[in-house]
Amino acid sequence: MTMLDAAPTSSSVRAHRHGEIELVHGLITAAVFGTSAGISLHTNLRNDIFGPTTVPAVEQRAAAVAADEVRRLRDDICRRGLTRQDVARGIGVDRRSLSGYVSGEINPQPERLDALRILARVTREIEAERPTRVRDVLLMSRGEDRLLDAIGSGRYAVATAWRTWLVRLEAHVDVRPRAAVGDQIWAGAVRALADGRLSAPTGAHTVRNPETYEMDVTEASSFEEEPVTDGRRRGYR
Amino acid sequence: MIPADQFYAPADGPPQQGDILLAGVARLVAEDRFTPPQWSPLDAYDVTVSSTGAVNGEIRLATGPALVMVTSHDCHFDKDWNRRRSALIKDGVAEADAERLADEDASLDRTFTASPLLRPDDLQVDRGNLMAGRVLGYLPVPPSADGLVPEAVVDLTYRVTLDRLDIVRVASVSAAARGQLRYALTRLDSLRAVTVGFEIEAVVGRHIEAVTFLSSNPLLVRLELDDGSVIELLQQPTDPGEGPARPAPPGPAA
Numbered sequence: 412m413t414m415l416d417a418a419p420t421s422s423s424v425r426a427h428r429h430g431e432i433e434l435v436h437g438l439i440t441a442a443v444f445g446t447s448a449g450i451s452l453h454t455n456l457r458n459d460i461f462g463p464t465t466v467p468a469v470e471q472r473a474a475a476v477a478a479d480e481v482r483r484l485r486d487d488i489c490r491r492g493l494t495r496q497d498v499a500r501g502i503g504v505d506r507r508s509l510s511g512y513v514s515g516e517i518n519p520q521p522e523r524l525d526a527l528r529i530l531a532r533v534t535r536e537i538e539a540e541r542p543t544r545v546r547d548v549l550l551m552s553r554g555e556d557r558l559l560d561a562i563g564s565g566r567y568a569v570a571t572a573w574r575t576w577l578v579r580l581e582a583h584v585d586v587r588p589r590a591a592v593g594d595q596i597w598a599g600a601v602r603a604l605a606d607g608r609l610s611a612p613t614g615a616h617t618v619r620n621p622e623t624y625e626m627d628v629t630e631a632s633s634f635e636e637e638p639v640t641d642g643r644r645r646g647y648r
Numbered sequence: 649m650i651p652a653d654q655f656y657a658p659a660d661g662p663p664q665q666g667d668i669l670l671a672g673v674a675r676l677v678a679e680d681r682f683t684p685p686q687w688s689p690l691d692a693y694d695v696t697v698s699s700t701g702a703v704n705g706e707i708r709l710a711t712g713p714a715l716v717m718v719t720s721h722d723c724h725f726d727k728d729w730n731r732r733r734s735a736l737i738k739d740g741v742a743e744a745d746a747e748r749l750a751d752e753d754a755s756l757d758r759t760f761t762a763s764p765l766l767r768p769d770d771l772q773v774d775r776g777n778l779m780a781g782r783v784l785g786y787l788p789v790p791p792s793a794d795g796l797v798p799e800a801v802v803d804l805t806y807r808v809t810l811d812r813l814d815i816v817r818v819a820s821v822s823a824a825a826r827g828q829l830r831y832a833l834t835r836l837d838s839l840r841a842v843t844v845g846f847e848i849e850a851v852v853g854r855h856i857e858a859v860t861f862l863s864s865n866p867l868l869v870r871l872e873l874d875d876g877s878v879i880e881l882l883q884q885p886t887d888p889g890e891g892p893a894r895p896a897p898p899g900p901a902a
Contacts, residue, residue, distance in 0.1 A: 583698040589710075592688035593770055597715045599796045600670040600818045609670065609816045612663040614751065616729045623723050624730070 477524065478515035484531045485513060491534045492546040501549070502526040503563035522565065529567050533558075537573060548573065649779050650825055652790040659820040663725050663760070663812060666821035666829050667718040668789070668797055673764050673808045674711035683710060686771045687806065690714055690764055715818060716762035716810070717787070717802045719833060725812070728756035758812050765789060765800040787832045792819050802829070804836050852879065 485498050493501070499509040502523050511517030519527075537545045549559040558576055561569040569576065595601075603609050649655075659667070673690055677683070683691045692712030729750045736746035750756065768775055771786070778801055779788045787802040796818050821829075849856055854873040871879040 583696075585694075585696040585698070587694045587696075589688075589691055589694060591692070593767060594689075595713075596689065596765055596767060596798060596800060597670055597713050599798070600715060600816070601713070603794075603796055603818070604670060604816055609818060611813070611815060612667065612817050613661055615662045616726045616747075616751070616757075617662070617722075618733070618747075619723055619726055619730050621730070621734060624727055 474515045474518040481512040484527050488531050488534050491538045501530040501559045501562050530562050533570050649788040655790050655825045657820045657822045659817050665722050666826040668819040669716050670816045671716050671810050673714045674709045677708045677710045715765040718762050720760035725757050759809050761807050763802050763804045764806050766803050785836050
């Protein structure tokens with residue numbers, strides 16, 4: 412019920428911007444409950460009192476509110492470097508659906524709105540720490556997976572832990588030569604290699620009895636070290 | 649040390665224990681990047697990998713090119729290959745085909761261990777003992793006739809794992825040299841006093857079943873042989889040698 416405006420003090424029916432009527436609910440709730448605070452019962456009342464003709468008005472209102480939020484979040488995300496196509500992908504829909512959410516023609520499912528809110532939050536966080544790299548981060552792949560797709564598929568925990576994802580991807584390698592110490596014992600071999608005088612060993616193999624690779628660990632007793640106690644010397648039997 | 653003409657052997661065929669290779673070596677180091685002085689020539693580069701999961705977020709390596717000696721036994725280079733061959737034959741594949749299929753599998757027997765060669769002068773060890781092969785953990789290597797291997801010692805306390813497909817062979821060694829390597833490895837890694845019992849057994853011609861001494865008379869050592877006989881060795885009492893002692897404190901004697 413958060414889509415409802417602050418409770419008005421008088422009853423009226425006003426034209427909605429999309430041509431649907433909209434119930435202004437303050438008096439109704441006040442009349443029924445003696446207060447204008449009971450707006451959460453509005454949905455039930457509408458059917459009881461006004462019948463089904465009021466349903467499209469309320470839903471349209473909800474769609475309009477959702478559309479406003481979707482537009483605001485989408486634009487917020489796009490300002491940080493993502494395309495609208497990226498945003499659609501990030502919430503797991505196609506671009507037409509996203510346009511439908513923005514125009515109010517389609518009322519987004521709650522999970523899509525959740526994904527959009529998460530995406531907006533993650534992009535804000537990434538931009539705060541890595542300005543201009545929001546899109547790079549969201550599209551960085553780990554195997555076949557991308558952070559953007561993790562959000563779209565509802566894996567919000569992965570998305571909100573984007574720093575972990577990023578750090579793993581950004582394992583940094585630094586190589587620094589040390590000052591040479593002593594002469595290089597391998598220098599002659601390197602020259603020989605460059606001259607083509609060295610080669611790798613061949614891959615020829617020797618057939619060996621399987622017992623070559625087996626052992627009986629109980630035979631290790633002959634290698635057992637004697638403790639110094641009981642008068643025996645330390646050593647091998 | 650074995651003379652060079654008896655130490656080296658023709659370098660051909662598959663990899664063998666004792667082969668001297670041109671390869672890279674690497675070891676993990678602490679944050680202060682400490683390098684024992686004798687390994688300074690090996691640590692040509694510092695590599696730092698910053699990543700989660702590493703201690704303090706970093707994996708630090710000291711690495712560089714080196715000459716190394718193969719320490720893995722010859723049969724190590726055929727271990728996977730023999731297993732694969734046997735499995736294929738057990739599955740009904742003809743012997744020749746099984747060997748061919750195993751040969752074609754490049755993933756078999758890829759890794760082995762090796763130790764780097766160092767200049768004797770880079771070690772703070774008595775050079776005479778070092779090159780005579782009396783210092784535990786080091787195997788003396790004479791210079792090769794072709795000049796590719798200078799006089800060196802193999803530092804068996806530095807062990808690296810290498811890939812068979814990422815090496816170049818510089819030299820191979822004789823059976824005698826390989827025997828010395830095996831002895832040095834055994835002495836270093838497992839049996840500190842491998843020869844004592846063997847030498848006595850060789851002298852008396854019997855197997856020693858047990859060695860005991862009486863706490864009441866620790867100078868008397870009893871060797872119990874496999875034929876039931878006993879040899880008693882009596883250590884001659886002498887003055888105790890000069891042992892470790894704290895210096896007298898400065899100032900007037902008490």
